[in-house]
Amino acid sequence: MTERPHILIVGGGYVGLYAAYRLQKKLRGGEATVTVVDPRPTMTYQPFLPEAAAGSIEPRHVVVPLRKVLRGCRVVTGVVTGVDHRRKVATVVPAEGVPTELPYDVIVLAAGSVARTQPVPGLAECAIGFSTVGEAIYLRNQVLSRLDVAASATDPEVRRRALTFVVVGGGYAGVEAFGELEDMARFALRVYPELAPSDMRWVLVEAADRIMPEVSPSLAEYTVRRLEKRGMRVLLNTTVTSMVDGHVVLSDGEEFDADTVVWTAGVRANPLAQASGLPVDPRGRLVASTTLRVPGYEGMWTAGDSAAVPDLSAEGAWCAPSAQHAVRQAKLLADNVIRSLRGREPKPYKHSHAGSVASLGLHKGVAEIYGIRLRGVIAWLMHRAYHVTRVPTLNRKVRVLADWLMAFLLRRDVVSLGQIHDPRRDWAAMVETTATHPRVAPPGK
Structure with a gap:
């Protein structure tokens, strides 16, 4: 190891941000350098995405700028495509430019997870995920713009299609998005006299026999009852077999x-570890010890x-992929890296899962x-x-609280900004029209 070791953190999510932040606070001056590589220059606090989509929180306030928070670290916007631990180099593809090799002495692999998709015809063209602030903004505008289309349509089929909203997946992300978006749409209907809540069709499709496996069956059943009472459909033991051109076909016919x-x-799990030939479990996750080291791979x-x-709180079990575990693991990981640099033994990670909370819309929720x-x-x-209390930085905490206060006093804003998804459309149409029908030249020309 060099006199001033280089710590490379792959991923700027929960683990990457919190670990880097703790390292920059606890490392002595000149003890080590820290580099964080992530495809985005911000960390997204995903539990707030449903509220951002529903207009209760300003979308900018659910993301944390990495460079602003990690002033003591180098931040690289790019993708790590491979790790050669024998040579201790990582291949980084920057946002623009050619791939480069980044050497390190210590590496933290915290690339997080990616969406699990299925070979469903039409999925890539017709569906959208729900893991980034861009997707949250898009969904907000999409739902509100569909209300505009339905209110202006004279064709009942066009109206029915516009007012049909499908969420595939009954985990926390799906249920919260389902509840928050419907609640926002129901609120927005107050300015659409042509439409009624009963005109909307909200469908949640879940392949398993229950939703939200993180909570008890009784609480999951209660959630289904509450959603159905609002006129929303929850289809269990059901999958989507096709959605070509927006025509959704379910496994029940x-x-x-x-x-x-x-x-x-x-x-x-992000496929980086498997692609790099590192030890992974049957689910593609990088194998770790209780101290968060990768066995057999020093550093x-x-x-x-x-x-x-x-x-360690449940014999034979593995930590669930939750923000609760990720944040706590990140802090211990940073401390263990420092202990290792100083020749001390790392400590094991042990945390009993405290429970789960979920929002189903304004003033509606479940918790265990x-x-x-x-x-x-x-x-x-x-x-x-x-x-x-968990969203990073005091700045973001204050801004989120201010958003909630303003929404309480003035009610949430339900204005669609759909043009942001294709801002050049009107401009391109105008340029094309001008090219086809040139205007009269100004006087004197």
């Missing part, structure tokens, strides 16, 4: 057209969704904390309280 399909059917550490970390089940407004308040 049902078919209908939909302009909006959201795909939240689970995640899988390699891992945590978060892409890591298979033994759960240390076995205590909560519903309705209290659960919704706990959801907000928990996540505002």
Whole structure:
């Protein structure tokens, strides 16, 4: 190892951000250098994406600029496509430019997870995921623009298709997106006298026999009942077999057209570890010890969704891919890296899962904390309280609280900014029209 070791952190999500932040605070001056590589220059606090899509939180406030927070680290916007630990180099493809090799002494693999997709015809063309702030903004504009289309349509088929919204996947992300977006649309209908809540068709499709496996069956059943009471459909033991041109076909034979399909059917570990020939478990996660080291690979550490970390609080179990584990693992990982640099033994990770909270729309939620089940407004308040304490930086905490206060006092804004998805459309049309029909030259020319 060199006199001033270089620590490379692959991924700027929960683990990457929190680990780098702790390292820059705890490392002595000149003790080591830290580089963070991520495809995006920001970290997204994903639990707030449903509220950002629903207009309760400004989308900019659910992302944390890496360079602003990690002033003591070097931040590289790019993708790590391979790791050669024998030579201790990582191949980085920057946002623009040619691939380069980045040497390191210590590496933290925290590339997180990617969407788990299926070979469904039409999926790539007709559906959208729900893991980035861009997708949240798009969905907000998409839902509101469909209300405009339906209110202006004279063809009942066009109206029916515009008002059909499908969410595939009944995990936390899918259920929260389903509840928050419907709640926003229902609120927006107040300015559409042509439309009624009963005109909307909201369909949640889940392949398993229950939703939200993170909570108890009774709480999951309660959630289904609450959603159905709002006129929303929850289809269990059902899959989507096709969605070509927006024509959704379900495994039970049902078919209908939909302009909006959201795909939240689970995640899988980032394929980087497997592609680099590193030891992975059957689910593609990088194998880790209880101290978050990769056994047999000196100087390699891992945590978060892409890591298979033994759960010491439950015999024979593995830590679930949750933000709760990722944040706590990140802090211990940073401390263990420092202990290793200073010749001390790392400590094992042990944390009992405290529970889960979920929002189903404004003033609606479910929660299960240390076995205590909560519903309705209290659960919704706990959801907000928990996540505002977990979102990184005081700056973002204050901004989120301010967003909630303004939405409470003035009600949330339900204006669609659909043009941001194709801002050049009107400009291109005008240029084409001008080229086809030149205007009269100005006087004197």
